[in-house]
Amino acid sequence: MPGIRVHLLLGSLLYPVFYISYxxxxxIDPITTFGVDVVILSYILFVxxxxxxxxxxxxxxxxxxxHAIIPAxxxxxxYKSDLIKNFFKKFGTLYGPFLVTSSVLFGLLTGYxxxxxxxxGFLHTVRFAVLYGATIFLAAIFGMNMKKNAAIFLSxxxxxxxxxxxxxxxxxxx
Numbered sequence: 001m002p003g004i005r006v007h008l009l010l011g012s013l014l015y016p017v018f019y020i021s022y023x024x025x026x027x028i029d030p031i032t033t034f035g036v037d038v039v040i041l042s043y044i045l046f047v048x049x050x051x052x053x054x055x056x057x058x059x060x061x062x063x064x065x066x067h068a069i070i071p072a073x074x075x076x077x078x079y080k081s082d083l084i085k086n087f088f089k090k091f092g093t094l095y096g097p098f099l100v101t102s103s104v105l106f107g108l109l110t111g112y113x114x115x116x117x118x119x120x121g122f123l124h125t126v127r128f129a130v131l132y133g134a135t136i137f138l139a140a141i142f143g144m145n146m147k148k149n150a151a152i153f154l155s156x157x158x159x160x161x162x163x164x165x166x167x168x169x170x171x172x173x174x
Contacts, residue, residue: 002168004051004061011050011164015043018160022153034150042157045136049161052132053124053169056117063114071107077143078103124166126174133159 002010019039023029030039054060078084078099088099122128133155140151 004054007051007054007165007168008047010168011047011161014050014164015046015157015161018046018157022156028149030150030153034147034153038146038150038153042154045154046157046161046164049129049132049158050164050168052162053128053165054119055114056121056123057119066114067108067111070111071104073139074103074107074110075100077139080144081142082145083142120169120171124169124171126163126166129159129162129166132162 019030019042030042048062051060051062052066055063055066057063078088085099088095088102091098117123136158137151137155140146140154141148146154
């Protein structure tokens with residue numbers, strides 16, 4: 001099975017194929033329509049997805065990377081979500097520290113929950129690819145207050161990044 005270098009390299013090389021396909025099928029140029037920041041995030045999610053299923057392996061470098069990135073992602077989403085910000089504003093002057101602390105703890109717990117998964121189990125399935133795409137869609141809509149079309153673009157790039165991993169591992173399970 002390919003290692004992290006192959007997964008990330010092919011994820012990087014196949015992202016333009018995804019981008020061009022999206023452009024041709026939707027007739028929307030994401031850079032013009034959503035902005036370069038959404039396209040960069042889409043690239044990151046695609047390439048991350050190309051190695052993400054290996055997060056359940058003890059030896060995988062992506063496991064350690066995501067333990068650092070997941071809390072930062074939750075901090076960003078918590079700060080962008082009006083619903084969550086309104087909840088924490090009830091704490092007055094401790095609003096900021098409670099928001100950051102809870103989002104970091106939530107992110108760390110999510111990362112440690114992944115240790116409970118068996119390698120080449122659920123994370124190596126198309127169901128996980130759908131779940132990853134759906135999670136990104138919901139985070140984009142509710143956590144980052146993005147428009148629906150941009151959230152769809154991000155979720156599709158996430159989904160297809162994981163599919164790249166599954167194809168490389170020759171393990172397309174549903």
